[in-house]
Amino acid sequence: MGDAYQTAEGDSRHPQLFLIEASEQLAAARSMDEVVEVLRRTARTVVGAEGIAVVIRDEGRCFYVAEDAVGPLWSGSRFDENICISGWAMQHLETVAIADVRCDDRVPQAAYAPTFVRSLLMAPIGRPQAVAALGAYWSDVRLHDVETIRRLESLARLAAIAIENARLLRQAEDNGRQRSLMVAAGRMGMWSFDIATEVLESSPMCRENFGRDPLIPFSYGDLHAAIHDDDKARVQDAIATSIRTGGDYDIEYRVITPTGDTRWIGIRAKPSYAADGTPRSLDGLSIDITERRRMEEVLQTSAATLEHLVEERTRELVAAQEALRQAQKLEAMGQLTGGVAHDFNNLLTPIIGSLDLLQRRKIGGEREQRMITGALQSADRARTLVQRLLAFARRQPLKPEPVDAAALIIGMSELVATTCGPQVELRIDVPIGLPLAVADPHQIEMAILNLAVNARDAMPQGGRLTLSAARQSPGSDHRDVAAGSYIVIAVADTGTGMDETTRRRAIEPFYSTKGIGRGTGLGLSMAHGLASQLGGALTLESAIGVGTTVRLWLPISAQTQPRATTPAIEDIPIAGVALLVDDEDSVRASTADMLAEIGFEVIEARSGAEALAHLRRRGPVDVLVTDHLMPHMTGVDLARTAVVEWPGLPVLVVSGYCDAIGIDAEFPRLEKPFRQADLAASLAAVLSKAPAASDVPIIITEW
Numbered sequence: 001m002g003d004a005y006q007t008a009e010g011d012s013r014h015p016q017l018f019l020i021e022a023s024e025q026l027a028a029a030r031s032m033d034e035v036v037e038v039l040r041r042t043a044r045t046v047v048g049a050e051g052i053a054v055v056i057r058d059e060g061r062c063f064y065v066a067e068d069a070v071g072p073l074w075s076g077s078r079f080d081e082n083i084c085i086s087g088w089a090m091q092h093l094e095t096v097a098i099a100d101v102r103c104d105d106r107v108p109q110a111a112y113a114p115t116f117v118r119s120l121l122m123a124p125i126g127r128p129q130a131v132a133a134l135g136a137y138w139s140d141v142r143l144h145d146v147e148t149i150r151r152l153e154s155l156a157r158l159a160a161i162a163i164e165n166a167r168l169l170r171q172a173e174d175n176g177r178q179r180s181l182m183v184a185a186g187r188m189g190m191w192s193f194d195i196a197t198e199v200l201e202s203s204p205m206c207r208e209n210f211g212r213d214p215l216i217p218f219s220y221g222d223l224h225a226a227i228h229d230d231d232k233a234r235v236q237d238a239i240a241t242s243i244r245t246g247g248d249y250d251i252e253y254r255v256i257t258p259t260g261d262t263r264w265i266g267i268r269a270k271p272s273y274a275a276d277g278t279p280r281s282l283d284g285l286s287i288d289i290t291e292r293r294r295m296e297e298v299l300q301t302s303a304a305t306l307e308h309l310v311e312e313r314t315r316e317l318v319a320a321q322e323a324l325r326q327a328q329k330l331e332a333m334g335q336l337t338g339g340v341a342h343d344f345n346n347l348l349t350p351i352i353g354s355l356d357l358l359q360r361r362k363i364g365g366e367r368e369q370r371m372i373t374g375a376l377q378s379a380d381r382a383r384t385l386v387q388r389l390l391a392f393a394r395r396q397p398l399k400p401e402p403v404d405a406a407a408l409i410i411g412m413s414e415l416v417a418t419t420c421g422p423q424v425e426l427r428i429d430v431p432i433g434l435p436l437a438v439a440d441p442h443q444i445e446m447a448i449l450n451l452a453v454n455a456r457d458a459m460p461q462g463g464r465l466t467l468s469a470a471r472q473s474p475g476s477d478h479r480d481v482a483a484g485s486y487i488v489i490a491v492a493d494t495g496t497g498m499d500e501t502t503r504r505r506a507i508e509p510f511y512s513t514k515g516i517g518r519g520t521g522l523g524l525s526m527a528h529g530l531a532s533q534l535g536g537a538l539t540l541e542s543a544i545g546v547g548t549t550v551r552l553w554l555p556i557s558a559q560t561q562p563r564a565t566t567p568a569i570e571d572i573p574i575a576g577v578a579l580l581v582d583d584e585d586s587v588r589a590s591t592a593d594m595l596a597e598i599g600f601e602v603i604e605a606r607s608g609a610e611a612l613a614h615l616r617r618r619g620p621v622d623v624l625v626t627d628h629l630m631p632h633m634t635g636v637d638l639a640r641t642a643v644v645e646w647p648g649l650p651v652l653v654v655s656g657y658c659d660a661i662g663i664d665a666e667f668p669r670l671e672k673p674f675r676q677a678d679l680a681a682s683l684a685a686v687l688s689k690a691p692a693a694s695d696v697p698i699i700i701t702e703w
Contacts, residue, residue, distance in 0.1 A: 014306055015046035015151055016299045022155060023296055026162035027266070027289070032056070035166045039134060039159055046151045049136035051117070055086035056132040056163065084108065089122040090130035095153055096122040100141045121149060123156040125163060132163050158295070189286040193220060195243065195271075195279045209265060209288040211257025228254035228262070243271050243279045252289060264293040344382070348673035350590035352379045356675040357593055383673055399669070400534060402557040403439040405469040405487050406430035412445055416452045416467065423462030424455075430469045436562065437487035437554040439534055444489070444552070447527040451491040451550050454524070458495030458548060466492045474553070481537045481553050492549040498542040507538065527552065576622025579603045581611040581638065583630045591625065594676045598683070608633030612641060620646055623683065 022042040029035045040052045088106055089096045098120050101107045117137045121144055125132040134156045189206020193199075200223060204214035210226060212218050227235055231253040242249035249269040254262055269284020355376040362369065409430055417426045448467065455465050472488045474481035507528045527550070528538040535555045542548040578600035582588035592602045600623065605611040607630055615621070624642060628635035670682040 014303060016303050016306070018042050018045050019151070019154055019158065020296055020299050020303075023158045023292060026158055027292065029162050029166055030169055032163070032166045032170060035159065035162045038162075039155065043134060043136055043152065043155055046155065047121070047136050047148050049121075050139055051137035053086075053135040053137065054132065055084075055122075055135060056167075057090065057130070084111075085120065085122050086133035086135060089124045089133050093124050093127060093130060095124070095149055096120075097144045097149060099143050119144070121152055123149075123152045125156045126160040131160060131167075134159065154295075154299075158292075161292075191269075191284060191286060193269075193282045195281055206286050209263075209286050210255055211259065211261060211263060223255075226255040226257070228256060230254075239282065242269070242282065246271060246273070249282055249284060252293075262290075263288060264290045345672040346584060346587060348379060348383055350586040352376065352383065352673045352675060353590035353594055355379060357597060360597075360676070379673075399440050399442075400438050401441070402436035402559040402562050403441050403444065403554075404434070404562055405437050405439075405489055405554070406432070406434050408441055408444065409448070409467050409469055409489065412448065413467065416449065416465070419449065420452060420456040420465060424459060425462075425464045427464060427466040428468075429466060434469060434471060434487060436557040436559060438557045439554050440530075443530050444554075447530055447552065448489065448491060451524075451527060455491060455493035455495060455548070458493055458497070463494040463547075466490070468492070471556070472553075478537075478539050478553075481539065485556055486536060486553040487556055489552040489554065490549055492547065494547040497544045497546050497548055499544055503540060503542050507540070524550070577601045577603065578623040578625055579605065579611055579614055579621045581605045581608065581624070581626035581630070581635070583607060583627060587627070591679075594679050595623075595625065597676055598680050607631065608635070608638035608641075611638055615642065615645075623686075 019042070022038055025038045025042075026035060029038060036054045036056075039054050043049065043052045085096055085098070085106060085108075096106070098104045098107065100119060101112050101117055102109070115137075116139045118140055119138045119142050120135055122133050122135045124130040125134055134152060136152055189203050189209045191200065191202040191206045193201075198220050200218070200220040202217065207216070207218060208214045210218070210223065212222075224232070235251060235253050238249060238251045241247065249267060249271070252264060252266045255265055256262060266287045266289040267284060269282045271282050272280045274280050355372055358364075358372050359369065359376060363372070409428060413426065413428050417424075420426065452465060452467075459465075468490045470488050470490075471485060473485050474483065507524045524538075524540070531538045531552050531554065536553040539551045539553065540548070541551075578595045580588060580592050580595060580602050581604075582591065583606055588604060588606075592604060595602050603614055603621065605614055608626070609632065611624070611626065615624075624639075626635040626638050670678060674682075
């Protein structure tokens with residue numbers, strides 16, 4: 001059920017507003033039909049039922065049941081109180097909630113079988129003795145929620161006096177005795193005010209309503225003095241208007257009792273006149289409506305609270321929409337960045353390979369070698385920048401494995417200390433026996449180093465840098481992190497800290513406060529993308545003058561031992577015939593030079609079809625090195641075809657992009673761009689797993 005309902009007239013308001021309106025209508029009702037109509041109309045609105053029945057105790061153990069708006073339930077019928085659900089509710093003064101009428105022993109099945117009813121609520125009306133019951137019906141089986149039951153019970157409480165008053169008013173039309181009974185039962189006090197003499201006559205019940213001793217009369221002066229100061233002018237105006245126009249004197253106001261209590265009094269009266277038109281008296285009834293007004297105030301407060309909640313939820317929705325917009329913007333930037341990085345890696349591969357070859361062969365003199373070294377350093381920096389872009393875009397090719405976070409931090413502590421310099425005190429805080437984390441160790445090392453450099457720059461006068469690892473759950477302090485248990489690597493400094501605006505923007509790509517030439521603005525965004533891609537998260541806490549703490553939340557690995565290291569390159573023979581497949585001439589030429597330098601005889605092919613033709617014509621080679629994204633046949637398709645014809649072939653993926661769609665998970669991978677040493681290490685790892693010398697290792701060099 002929602003918090004607002006659509007009525008037949010198209011009115012959509014909160015159900016409690018209908019309850020407030022119903023309380024006024026019930027107070028004004030003067031017949032049982034009016035009461036029944038208000039109850040049926042309001043009940044259908046506030047609980048959303050398909051049918052409503054108002055069951056009123058008539059005489060003895062019989063009931064009058066109002067006809068339902070959907071169709072007759074038991075219109076005009078009479079039932080034995082001992083077997084009806086409404087009778088049970090009235091006898092026990094408890095609301096009955098039945099999810100399925102066919103499965104409840106209290107339900108008279110013969111009576112309900114011809115109807116549409118499958119589930120119902122029945123609330124008693126009146127206390128300490130029920131005078132009626134209010135029922136709501138549905139055609140389907142359902143569990144009734146607490147809010148629906150509460151609304152039906154609220155309406156039943158409002159209806160109690162109205163039903164009793166309507167019944168007594170009906171009886172009052174027959175004789176004076178019934179009229180007196182109506183006034184007494186409804187706690188209505190009779191009074192008469194002589195306009196000329198200002199003498200007030202009142203019944204004991206009237207005096208009781210005003211908080212007076214019912215046995216001691218009180219004067220009009222006493223009554224006027226008891227009216228709340230804020231209501232006196234309004235009362236005088238209403239009396240004067242009624243006498244002048246002959247209309248009803250109908251008002252509700254507050255009075256202060258002799259004990260200091262505040263009560264609400266409802267007054268209804270009519271002026272009478274002499275034959276010459278001179279006003280003679282005001283004659284009417286009074287009723288204590290304090291409880292009703294208190295309930296209305298509660299309902300109004302609830303409505304105000306609801307409006308406040310709606311405002312809060314609206315603000316939350318706006319914030320969520322803004323977060324979604326930012327996420328979509330970052331996703332679009334990530335897609336663009338990933339595509340650019342892919343093409344840039346293809347361009348860097350022959351550049352780095354060629355420079356690496358020239359450096360290793362000592363081409364040229366000292367000056368030329370210095371230039372080659374500088375160019376190679378720039379190319380390596382470009383490769384690092386591409387890796388950061390891919391990390392931000394969450395498109396870097398990761399190699400997740402079980403990692404000992406404590407050992408990783410201890411292992412790189414010397415490098416961090418050297419990088420930060422002597423002015424920064426480095427502290428290591430790692431416990432013994434931490435579970436392994438799921439991570440790419442090389443990427444995590446790069447992220448920690450980047451965060452340490454950021455911390456160093458935030459402490460120009462020196463300070464303390466703490467690297468720590470711990471097992472932790474996010475709890476209420478980190479609501480942006482999914483529930484679970486993580487290994488948390490924290491990098492904390494005592495630097496200048498960030499203001500709230502800077503902290504919110506810190507992980508945006510290319511956002512930096514270091515100034516031109518002092519940073520790329522990708523360090524935090526790279527770490528954030530890396531943690532997210534590994535299934536974890538990054539959180540940032542910072543305050544001006546206090547410092548900054550960055551936490552990498554990494555999932556805990558199900559394995560208990562780190563991955564075994566690969567054999568050393570020198571222990572594995574790397575030589576033989578290599579079939580190299582790539583549709584990019586520059587990449588193919590650079591890779592062929594590396595393979596030849598390693599010791600392979602290289603056969604080149606421009607496509608997968610040409611490579612298969614070579615294999616089928618001359619038989620298996622020692623190594624197949626293939627690009628992936630090629631026209632007509634991808635490297636993966638080529639590899640799978642070769643594996644079918646030469647079973648047991650290991651696979652290495654040399655990737656220039658992140659997504660490994662279509663590449664089997666067991667294929668090892670090497671990221672572009674790479675140097676000859678990187679290629680040799682990958683070949684050594686592949687050849688070490690080859691089951692026999694005649695088998696063909698497959699290396700996929702592009703994704």
